[in-house]
Every structure is written in C-alpha cells, then in structure tokens.
Amino acid sequence: MQPYVIDANNGSSVEDFQIRENLITTLKNRFTTYGYKQVRTSTFEYYDLYSTISGTVNKDEMIKVIDSGGKVLVLRPDVTIPITRMIALNKQHLSDNLRLFYMLDVFRQSVEQADEKESTQAGIEYFGENKPEVDSEVIMLAIHTLKDLDFSNFKIEMGHAGFFKELISQTTLSQAEIDQLQILIQSKNIVEMEPFLTSLSINEDVKKAIQMIPLLYGDPAHVIQQAKDIILNDEMEVLLQNLIEVYEVIKDYGVEDSIVFNFGLINNMNYYSGIIFQGFVANVGKPVLMGGRYDNLGEQYGTGMPAIGFAFEVDLLLHALNQQGLSDDQNPSVDMIIYYEKLKQREALSTAFRLREAGYQVLTSLSDTNNTASPTYIVSYEENQNQFLLNGKKTEFSSYADLYELLRDEKGEVT
Numbered sequence: 001m002q003p004y005v006i007d008a009n010n011g012s013s014v015e016d017f018q019i020r021e022n023l024i025t026t027l028k029n030r031f032t033t034y035g036y037k038q039v040r041t042s043t044f045e046y047y048d049l050y051s052t053i054s055g056t057v058n059k060d061e062m063i064k065v066i067d068s069g070g071k072v073l074v075l076r077p078d079v080t081i082p083i084t085r086m087i088a089l090n091k092q093h094l095s096d097n098l099r100l101f102y103m104l105d106v107f108r109q110s111v112e113q114a115d116e117k118e119s120t121q122a123g124i125e126y127f128g129e130n131k132p133e134v135d136s137e138v139i140m141l142a143i144h145t146l147k148d149l150d151f152s153n154f155k156i157e158m159g160h161a162g163f164f165k166e167l168i169s170q171t172t173l174s175q176a177e178i179d180q181l182q183i184l185i186q187s188k189n190i191v192e193m194e195p196f197l198t199s200l201s202i203n204e205d206v207k208k209a210i211q212m213i214p215l216l217y218g219d220p221a222h223v224i225q226q227a228k229d230i231i232l233n234d235e236m237e238v239l240l241q242n243l244i245e246v247y248e249v250i251k252d253y254g255v256e257d258s259i260v261f262n263f264g265l266i267n268n269m270n271y272y273s274g275i276i277f278q279g280f281v282a283n284v285g286k287p288v289l290m291g292g293r294y295d296n297l298g299e300q301y302g303t304g305m306p307a308i309g310f311a312f313e314v315d316l317l318l319h320a321l322n323q324q325g326l327s328d329d330q331n332p333s334v335d336m337i338i339y340y341e342k343l344k345q346r347e348a349l350s351t352a353f354r355l356r357e358a359g360y361q362v363l364t365s366l367s368d369t370n371n372t373a374s375p376t377y378i379v380s381y382e383e384n385q386n387q388f389l390l391n392g393k394k395t396e397f398s399s400y401a402d403l404y405e406l407l408r409d410e411k412g413e414v415t
C-alpha cells in the first residue's frame with residue numbers, strides 16, 4: 001500500500017468522474033422538476049450542534065477537528081440536521097412549503113468501515129405539512145429518480161418509526177436493551193430474539209407484538225392484514241392508518257409495484273417520527289437511499305415543523321450502475337476536432353473560437369499532431385480544401401457560415 005495516500009484509486013479516473021457527474025446531473029434535474037432548489041451547508045460545524053441534541057449521529061462516528069481557538073469542530077456528519085437548524089432559526093422569513101435539495105459530502109467513521117469516511121449524499125428535504133400527499137410525493141420522487149437511472153429491479157421498503165417506539169413505550173426497558181432489540185429486529189434474527197425477549201420483563205402482548213415485527217415484511221396488502229393483529233392501542237392504529245393512506249396515494253401515482261412494507265425497518269438516524277423508507281437496487285447489499293419524516297427535530301432548535309426527506313448515497317448508486325452495466329459512457333469525449341495545416345491556422349482558430357462561443361466542445365490540432373480524442377465531428381482545414389466529416393461522410397465547405405449550416409442541419413436531423 002502506498003503511504004500517505006487515501007482513496008488511491010476509487011473513482012479517480014477522468015471517465016469515472018464524468019459518469020459520476022452525469023449521474024449527479026440526472027439527480028439534480030429530477031429534483032428540480034419537483035420544485036426543489038439547491039442549497040449547501042458548511043463543511044465545518046460546531047460539535048455542540050450535534051452533542052446537545054438527541055436523535056443525532058453517533059458521537060464516535062463524527063470526525064473531529066480543533067480550530068485555532070481550541071474549539072471542537074466536526075466535519076459535516078449529516079445534512080438533515082444543519083438544514084433543519086437553519087430553517088428553524090429563520091422560520092419567520094420562509095413561506096409555508098419549502099423544498100430544498102443538496103449534493104454534499106458527509107463525513108462519518110465507523111470501526112467496521114474504517115476506510116470509508118467520506119461519502120456524497122444527494123438529498124432532498126421538504127418542510128411544510130404532514131400529509132399523506134406530501135409523503136407519497138417525496139417517495140414518488142425517489143422512485144422517479146431510480147427510474148431515470150434505468151434501474152429496473154428496485155424496491156422502496158416502507159415502515160413507520162412510530163411503531164417500534166410505541167411498543168417500547170409500553171415497557172421499561174433500558175437504552176442498552178432497546179438497542180439490542182433493534183439490532184435483532186433489523187437483522188431479522190428471530191432465533192436469538194425469542195430467548196432475549198423472555199429474559200426481559202415485558203407484558204406478554206407487547207412481547208408477542210415485538211416478535212412479530214421482523215415478520216411484517218413484504219406485499220403491503222398482506223402486511224397490513226398481519227399488522228392489524230398486533231395493534232395494542234389507538235396510537236398504533238393511527239400509525240398503521242397513516243402508512244395505509246400514504247400507500248393509497250402512491251397507488252395513484254401507479255408505482256405501487258416498487259413498494260414493499262417493512263415494519264422492522266430502522267434507519268441510521270434517530271430523529272425520525274413518522275414514515276421511514278429505504279431504497280434497494282439489485283446486487284447492492286446496502287440501501288442506496290434512506291429517508292423519512294422527522295417532525296420533531298426542529299423543536300430542538302426552537303421551532304417544531306413538519307419535515308420529510310431522503311438522501312441517496314451517490315457512490316453506492318454509482319457502484320450499482322457499474323454492477324448492472326448501466327454506466328457505459330456513450331458520450332464522445334468532445335464534440336469536434338479541427339485539424340489544420342499551418343497555413344490555414346488563422347481560419348481554423350477563428351472557427352474554433354466561434355464554435356466554442358456557440359457552445360460546442362472543440363479541440364484544435366495541427367494536422368501532424370497525434371490525437372486520441374474521439375469526437376462526433378471532424379473538421380479539417382487543408383491547403384486546398386476544407387472538409388466536414390461525420391460518420392465517414394465527407395462534405396466540403398468554404399466558409400464558417402457553410403460549416404455552421406452543416407452542423408445545424410445535422411442537429412436538425414437528429415432531433
């Protein structure tokens with residue numbers, strides 16, 4: 001291993017970068033069509049922003065830095081939290097509904113994945129009402145984006161953060177016990193769950209309901225039926241109803257085939273209060289997107305406000321595109337190369353300037369120079385003639401206006 005090199009060959013080639021940029025452009029374009037506007041948050045944040053609130057990133061996972069005044073800073077470990085804080089503090093200046101998106105790096109470290117400290121998230125946050133129509137539109141946006149990327153076999157798993165919380169509120173379990181239980185539910189480890197639950201002092205109904213949670217997975221209509229059996233009180237009834245209502249609107253978007261219910265879903269972040277969801281694509285073991293409703297997070301910054309959002313892990317998406325052979329970069333490296341003989345230099349360079357002004361990507365090259373680029377068009381200025389070459393077909397032209405006309409015709413044919 002080379003010393004002092006972090007991330008020596010991960011996505012560092014020019015081609016990889018182009019594919020990544022194309023992916024980001026696709027995401028941005030889709031977010032924009034749902035009315036979202038881009039924002040950014042600071043890379044360095046005060047540690048106190050995270051350490052004083054609950055439901056935040058695990059403190060050991062944050063990457064800390066000390067500034068020259070001795071203050072502890074962290075590299076942005078999450079985007080939802082600083083955006084919520086920003087909105088909560090400036091609420092009076094804002095209209096009722098706010099749709100924001102971001103493309104930002106987040107920094108987290110874990111013992112299991114010591115090499116992966118930095119990842120790019122493409123996320124959206126909606127601040128406004130808590131309504132099934134809003135939740136379903138946000139989930140639709142996630143689905144729409146996955147469709148844009150040509151993933152055919154993806155699933156959105158949907159659950160509700162309140163379900164487990166409500167069951168736990170019926171018990172007096174310690175945080176350590178709750179954490180352990182969450183791990184068992186998440187990994188659907190029913191074998192170990194049984195003895196673990198028996199060792200705890202919880203009421204029999206609650207125990208049965210908790211045991212059922214990992215099994216509440218799959219086709220929504222079926223899961224809804226099963227879930228009815230473990231409803232213990234009115235609150236749980238309301239949560240189930242909420243999930244059903246969101247699902248009903250998703251059906252009207254006609255994308256219910258992409259939805260799976262998963263009551264055992266537990267996201268990384270603890271700030272969720274309502275619907276939660278994760279997105280999965282074939283051949284990738286981890287979710288490529290995570291999100292949910294977090295209506296109470298703003299309260300910790302003085303203004304509670306309904307909010308829902310999600311974030312794609314850009315590098316996981318990229319990995320998935322590569323895995324599924326969807327990332328073949330069909331794009332030519334540039335639009336055009338202009339080859340010229342020295343004697344025609346002035347004319348060739350003037351043409352290059354004008355075409356670049358018109359937005360074409362143009363390389364110029366003295367005729368005897370080697371060039372490895374593979375353009376769509378080739379233009380050559382030779383002593384006795386000027387030629388325009390496209391798909392093996394040569395056309396002579398005399399002036400810039402002629403050449404521009406040829407390009408225009410060509411574009412006209414394509415579109």
Ligand SMILES: N[C@@H](Cc1c[nH]c[nH+]1)C(=O)O
Pocket residue numbers: 078079080123124125268269290291292308309310311
């Ligand atoms: N910030 C969350 C994703 C999210 C965005 N908005 C709501 N949830 C995460 O990193 O997992």
